[in-house]
Structure formats: structure tokens, C-alpha cells
Amino acid sequence: MNDVVITETKTMPMGFTLPVVAAAGAFFGLFVGTAQGSGLLGILIAGVLCAAIAYVAIFVVGTAQERAVRWACVALFALGGFLFAGIPAAIMGALFGWFIGWFAYWIGRCRYRMTLAPYLTSGQVLWHYSFRVLCGAIFVFLITPILVVMPLSFNAENFFTFTPEMLSFDPEGYSLRHYRNFFQSSEWQHALRNSLLIAPVATLLAVSFGTLAAIGLSQPHVPGRQVIMAILISPMIVPLIISAAGMYFFYSRIGLQGTYVGVVLAHAALGIPFVIITVTATLVGFDRSLTRAAANMGANPVTTFFRVQMPLILPGVISGGLFAFITSFDEVVVVLFVGSANQQTLPWQMFTGLREQISPTILAVATILVGISICLLTTVEILRRRSEKMRGMSPG
Numbered sequence: 001m002n003d004v005v006i007t008e009t010k011t012m013p014m015g016f017t018l019p020v021v022a023a024a025g026a027f028f029g030l031f032v033g034t035a036q037g038s039g040l041l042g043i044l045i046a047g048v049l050c051a052a053i054a055y056v057a058i059f060v061v062g063t064a065q066e067r068a069v070r071w072a073c074v075a076l077f078a079l080g081g082f083l084f085a086g087i088p089a090a091i092m093g094a095l096f097g098w099f100i101g102w103f104a105y106w107i108g109r110c111r112y113r114m115t116l117a118p119y120l121t122s123g124q125v126l127w128h129y130s131f132r133v134l135c136g137a138i139f140v141f142l143i144t145p146i147l148v149v150m151p152l153s154f155n156a157e158n159f160f161t162f163t164p165e166m167l168s169f170d171p172e173g174y175s176l177r178h179y180r181n182f183f184q185s186s187e188w189q190h191a192l193r194n195s196l197l198i199a200p201v202a203t204l205l206a207v208s209f210g211t212l213a214a215i216g217l218s219q220p221h222v223p224g225r226q227v228i229m230a231i232l233i234s235p236m237i238v239p240l241i242i243s244a245a246g247m248y249f250f251y252s253r254i255g256l257q258g259t260y261v262g263v264v265l266a267h268a269a270l271g272i273p274f275v276i277i278t279v280t281a282t283l284v285g286f287d288r289s290l291t292r293a294a295a296n297m298g299a300n301p302v303t304t305f306f307r308v309q310m311p312l313i314l315p316g317v318i319s320g321g322l323f324a325f326i327t328s329f330d331e332v333v334v335v336l337f338v339g340s341a342n343q344q345t346l347p348w349q350m351f352t353g354l355r356e357q358i359s360p361t362i363l364a365v366a367t368i369l370v371g372i373s374i375c376l377l378t379t380v381e382i383l384r385r386r387s388e389k390m391r392g393m394s395p396g
Contacts, residue, residue, distance in 0.1 A: 009109045017058055017108040018051045024103055025050025028096055050100055057101070058108035070101035088167050146370055153178055153363035160360065165276035178364040188361065198260065198345060199328040202267035206324040209268070210275025211317050215309070217276075218283045233273040243270075244337040251338050258340035266334045271324025278323065282316025315383040322376045330369065 003253045026047035033042015067360035074097040081093025106112055116125060156175035157163055165173025182188045206310070213232055217225050235243055247266050248257060256262030286309070294304040310317070346365065353359035 001053030008113055009114060011058065012110050013107055014055070014059060018054055018106075018228050020107050021054035022047040022051035023098070025100060050104075053100060054104040056107060057104045058344040063105070063109065066105055070098065070105075073097040073101035080272040086168055088169070144325075149363055150367050150370065153360075155360060155363070158360050160358070160363070178361045181361045182364050182368075185361070188346075188349060188365070191344050191346045194343055195329055195346040198263055198267060198343070199325055202264045202271060202328040203321050203325040205264065205268035206275050206328075207317060210324070211279050211313075212322060214276045214279035214283060215305075218280060219387070229276070232276055234269050236273040240333045244334045247334060248337040257338055258343070260343055263335055263339045263343045263345075266338050267328035267331060268324075270331060270334065271327050274323035274327065275317070276321030277318045278320035279313060282313045286312060308377040315386050319380045319383050322380050326373055326376055329372075 026043040029042035029044075030039050031042070032046070033039045036042065053073060057066075061069055074094050075208025077093035077097030077100070078090045080092075081089035081091070084093075112129065113120075113125065116128065120128070151166070152160065152162065154174045154176065155163060155166060156173050156177065167173075216222060217229055217232075222228075227341050244266075247262075247269075251257040251262045251266075256265065290308050290312075291304050292309045295301075299307065330347055332345070332351050335343060335345050335348055336351070339345070344352075346369070350362050352363055353362045
């Protein structure tokens with residue numbers, strides 16, 4: 001539907017096109033100028049240059065040579081970037097040139113209204129795109145730290161910044177030394193073993209108790225369901241430092257502080273809310289007549305649960321388990337309170353590396369953890385879609 005033209009295009013007035021394109025260019029010029037020590041100068045130069053490009057493209061050349069104008073913009077900014085700061089700047093310049101070439105025609109020819117209803121007011125059109133730009137900006141703000149950490153993990157030097165060799169794409173500036181250090185270091189491997197020991201057990205406990213709690217709280221005859229649900233999911237709401245401090249004082253009294261059992265129970269308590277929420281969401285579309293039919297045919301409650309109910313809610317159970325695993329595997333605050341040196345997990349070792357020795361191996365470990373998280377979240381999304389199909393909520 002987005003490819004269907006609803007509103008015909010037209011050439012917009014110069015007083016509208018040039019300021020909008022100039023504002024877009026000035027926004028990018030702010031970052032370039034700031035990096036060079038003068039944000040105001042970057043805004044002025046980029047704004048004037050982009051306004052001039054829009055004027056030539058829309059009011060001089062027109063749409064007849066649109067493709068040539070776009071390629072010219074790419075070549076112009078790529079050449080300027082190369083002369084200014086080498087190959088990396090050339091690549092960024094080419095991307096910016098492509099954007100300005102496209103944006104000038106998109107604004108100047110009123111193509112932003114092509115797929116929108118013609119009766120929308122200017123304010124409604126502005127909000128339509130402002131909302132999307134805001135969401136994109138938030139996404140970029142959240143994803144940028146990850147995009148920075150991943151290439152830095154291949155740094156050949158012991159630095160947390162991009163070296164000149166990396167910026168010039170010199171192979172000498174890249175290395176797998178930090179990954180080798182992670183797999184060869186006894187401290188890092190000890191922390192990895194602890195994480196792989198604690199996280200699966202905590203996940204198993206969280207899935208078991210969380211699933212049972214979700215099924216029980218889904219029954220309409222359970223008194224005080226809302227209160228019990230609020231208590232069970234409170235670890236997600238209460239600040240983690242408060243939960244960790246409370247666990248420390250409680251575990252100290254009963255002898256669990258500084259033990260594997262204490263760390264596992266603490267991580268299970270943090271993972272149970274995720275299981276409860278995902279399983280409860282799956283149970284919303286569950287047909288309870290199936291369990292009654294199984295009971296009428298002589299199946300006991302345990303058989304009914306494993307043969308009828310569990311296969312249908314399994315995507316939600318697995319999704320909750322994956323969230324619980326990620327929570328346990330990435331958690332550092334609670335283990336600092338309730339654990340000891342023997343239970344030093346991977347996040348704890350990363351925290352220690354940042355605080356004491358500034359080890360660049362942290363970047364390699366962070367990249368590995370990001371990859372694991374992406375794989376697990378992809379699995380969660382696949383299971384979510386499968387659950388919707390099983391419940392008849394998705395046509396695909």
C-alpha cells in the first residue's frame with residue numbers, strides 16, 4: 001500500500017524547499033563542525049551548500065536529470081570527504097550526498113505527500129513524519145553504543161578509542177588479540193564458567209516457578225490475584241540496588257550469602273517476573289474447554305498439563321525462559337552483593353576490568369554478549385509469531 005500514489009506530486013515553492021533542505025543539511029553540519037571545533041561554522045556551510053544543491057536540482061535541472069543530479073551529489077560529497085579526512089570521510093560523504101540528493105527531490109517535488117491522503121492538513125503531515133523521525137532518533141541513540149563497541153573490539157592496540165590506523169582502514173590497526181586474550185585468560189574463563197553454571201540453573205527455576213504461578217493466577221477463582229501478581233513482578237519495578245541490598249541482608253542471616261545457591265536463587269527471583277508476564281500473555285488466548293474435555297475423558301491434571309496445555313503455551317514459556325537467561329547472564333549488581341570471588345560471573349569480571357585495570361578485552365566480551373543477545377531475541381520473536389499463529393491471531 002505504501003507504493004500506491006494517492007496524492008499527485010508538484011513542485012513546491014522555493015521559500016519552502018530551500019529552508020527545509022538547508023535545515024536538514026545544517027543538522028548534519030552541526031556534528032561535522034563540532035568534531036572540527038566549530039559547530040556554528042559547520043551549520044552555516046552545510047546549510048548554504050545544501051540549499052544551493054536543492055535550488056539547482058529542483059529549479060534549474062528539474063526531474064529530467066534527477067538520477068544524474070543524485071550521482072553528482074554522491075560524487076561531490078565523497079570527493080570532499082576524501083580530500084578532507086581520507087577514506088572513512090569519503091564513505092560518510094557519499095552516504096550524506098545520497099541522502100541530500102534524494103531529500104531535495106522528496107521535498108521539492110512534494111513526494112512526501114504521495115502516499116498520504118490529500119485531505120490531511122500541513123500540521124497532520126508534519127506530525128506524521130515528526131513521529132517517525134523521533135522514533136528513528138531514539139533507535140539510533142539506543143543502538144549507537146553497540147555499533148561503537150563492536151568495531152573497537154578488533155583494535156590492535158590497548159585503547160578504548162579508534163586509532164588512526166583503524167580510521168584509515170589499515171589492516172595493521174585490526175586484530176583478534178582481545179578475543180584470544182578472553183579465551184586464553186584463566187580469569188575470564190573462570191568467570192565464563194560461573195555464568196554458564198549459574199544462568200541455566202536460575203533459568204530452569206524461574207521457568208518452573210514462573211509458569212506454575214502464571215497458570216495459577218490465570219484462574220478466575222484465585223483470591224487476590226492482582227495483589228499476588230504485583231508482588232511477584234515487583235523485582236522488575238523495584239530498583240535493582242534495593243533488591244540486591246535486601247537479598248544481601250536476608251541471605252546473610254540464613255547462610256546463603258557468598259554461595260552458588262544464593263546467587264542462583266537471586267537470579268531466579270529476577271527472572272520469574274519475565275516468565276510470568278510472557279506465559280500470562282500466552283494464556284490470554286488459551287481455550288480452557290480443551291482442559292475440561294481432557295478431564296472428561298479421564299486425564300488427570302498432570303497429564304492434561306503436559307499433553308494439552310503445555311504444547312500450546314510452550315512458545316510463551318520458552319520466551320520467558322530466554323528473557324530470564326539473558327537477565328541472569330547479564331546481571332552484575334545482585335551478584336556483587338550476594339556473591340563472592342568464587343562466584344565471579346562474566347559481567348562482574350567486566351565491571352572489575354573497567355574499575356581496576358581498564359582491560360580492552362571487555363570490548364571483545366561485550367561484542368560476544370551482544371551477539372548472544374541478538375540470537376536469543378531473534379528466537380523470542382520467532383516464538384512470538386509462532387504463538388500468534390497457533391492462537392489464530394496472525395494470518396501468516
